[in-house]
Amino acid sequence: MNSSRIETDSLGQLEVPADAWYGIQTARAIDNFPISGRMPDQDFVLAHITIKRAAAIANNQTDWLDDKLTQAIIDACDKILAGDYLDQFVVDRFQAGAGTSHNMNSNEVIANLANVALGGKRGVYAPVNPNDHVNMGQSTNDTIPTAIRLTALKKLPRLLAAVDTMANEYERIAKDNKNTVKSARTHLQDAVPTTIGREFAAYAWILRRCGQRLADCKTALCEIGLGGSAAGTGLNTSPGYANRVAAELVRLTGDPIVVADDLAGQMQSMTDLQALSSEIRNLTLEVTRIANDMRLLASGPRTGLGEICLPPVQPGSSIMPGKINPVMFEMLNQVCYQVLGQDHAIAGMTQAGQLELNVMMPALGSALFDAMDWLSNAMNAASEKNLKGLTVDTARCAAFLHTSVALATLLNTRIGYTAAGEVAKLSEKSGRSVREIVVEKALMSGDDFDALVLRAARDGKID
Structure with a gap:
């Protein structure tokens, strides 16, 4: 044969x-x-x-x-x-x-x-x-960009689901720890009290906002140039072909596909795909920032912050016994940096078309598909392997909180900024907690101070 x-x-x-x-x-x-x-x-x-x-x-x-x-x-x-x-x-x-x-x-x-x-x-x-x-009735020039848009529409729900899953996990942790008081940090320095609940609820809100902005890209992706043939003129297409083929795609995909008002324009322009990539970039910037926070909050366990504990998924070192690393969020960081690179490539290729056609479509589509798949998979893996088993070390949070001189800020409306500053100086110089000094000076009882801290952290109010 x-x-x-x-x-x-x-x-x-x-x-x-x-x-x-x-x-x-x-x-x-x-x-x-x-x-x-x-x-x-x-x-x-x-x-x-x-x-x-x-x-x-x-x-x-x-x-x-x-x-x-x-x-x-x-x-x-x-x-x-x-x-x-x-x-x-x-x-x-x-x-x-x-x-x-x-x-x-x-x-x-x-x-x-x-x-x-x-x-x-x-x-x-x-x-x-x-x-x-x-x-x-077709050309590479109208079928390929349409296929890229249909592919993005297929992948978008998976990415949105990954965003939603991660947001749900942060929201769950926030609800479980709404009264877990800790020290906020600004400039990486001690700040006023907050709660794990407030901190993690913010992560959930940020992710949901990113998800909504991604979802808003769908309408533009549903506008297709199929039927434009080789140069957007519709040459060699059957009567009513553009509308007929769009209607059939609606039936086959379930997406609200419509014919673009200008087939020649839709053949040249890739900015709807760039807009999607831009929102993926925005999501990625938030995700990598939050991943950095997870690594920082889990640092230690003895000499770092150690306010949260991430489930161990593998040994952390080939030489240091017992070492555990935040590998899922390290992986997530790496994926995010790669996705940012894909967005940069997409931006370059979006502007690289000439006259009636953008010939960079194969690599542009590939970069977009990779970004969507990689980020979806990485977010799902981090949620499943780490966020679902994340625990909060409440004792560690409390210990940091009560050694923070920033607690003196809560006294501003009670004894004035200057007097509160003196309490802060004494705490810093002596090493004693603000609570201890407040009780010693009979400014309020220990229980009242604890209640004040909780109200400030949870509600943002002290009265």
Whole structure:
């Protein structure tokens, strides 16, 4: 049995593996682009196949594509959408500008599957031709950006779920510790009392705000330029094709897909994707800052802050026995820095288009997909492995609080700023707590001072 077959395109003949469902143009891309070793994102593959399926139906509705070929294309797409033949999508993420190689990879796989189902052979593109039938009314230039947008819409709920999960964990910890008083810190110095509840509730609120801003990106992502064909003019598309294919995508995806008001503009502009990336960056900046706080609050256990305890997930050192490190939040930091790099790349590629087309789409899409997947996975892992088992060392929090000279601030409205300052100086000089000095000077009882501290920390009031 032959291990290869010969196919022909406009550049000549080329051997293609006999068992491959892709064809000659994909084989050329494999040879041309041995760059990263990374195959296309699976959600992106499925989004592009969904577009091919929708296009076949839209073209059939106007009798441009007959029923027999339409059904063969639909059946081929459905097999791929069910998870079969995904190993046949083999073009490197760094490839021909705009994504022509991936578009032809999809066209060839669908055509070969359809033809074999109709009694034909792989590599003999009849009766279904990858260009004339599978790609009917389409171009790389409108299918690839649409597939990127559909992929982002697919991944967005997962990222939002990861944000929500982490926010829920911080909120749970906050509720469990609403009366756990501790010293706040500003400039990394002791400040007025607060609570673990207030501190962690702030983290939850910040994450939810980021999540809402991410969710607000969805509307723009649903505007597609499919139907613009090669240059946004709609050349070689069937009557009403843009609206028909959009309606079919609504049915297939469940997303409120609409045709952009200007197909040429939507083909050129990637700023809706950049807007999503920007909100991912904003989330990442908050997540990495909060991760830093977790590492700082868990530092120690003897010589650091040690106000929280993170569940151990692995030994922390190859040389120091018993050492445990905050590895989940260290991992989260590393992912965040990488995501920030992806956003920078996306920004550069967003402005790198020329005239009617942005040819940087393959790498732009890949960077966006990675950012969404990596951040979703990292946040979920940190929530599951660390936040769910996080405990608060209330005794440690209390010990730091009562050695803080900043507690003298609570006396301002009782004895005045100057007198409170004298208490603070005495505490600093003698090493005694503010509470002890307040009781000694008969300014108030110890119980009253403790109640004052709790009200100040929990309610922000002392009266």
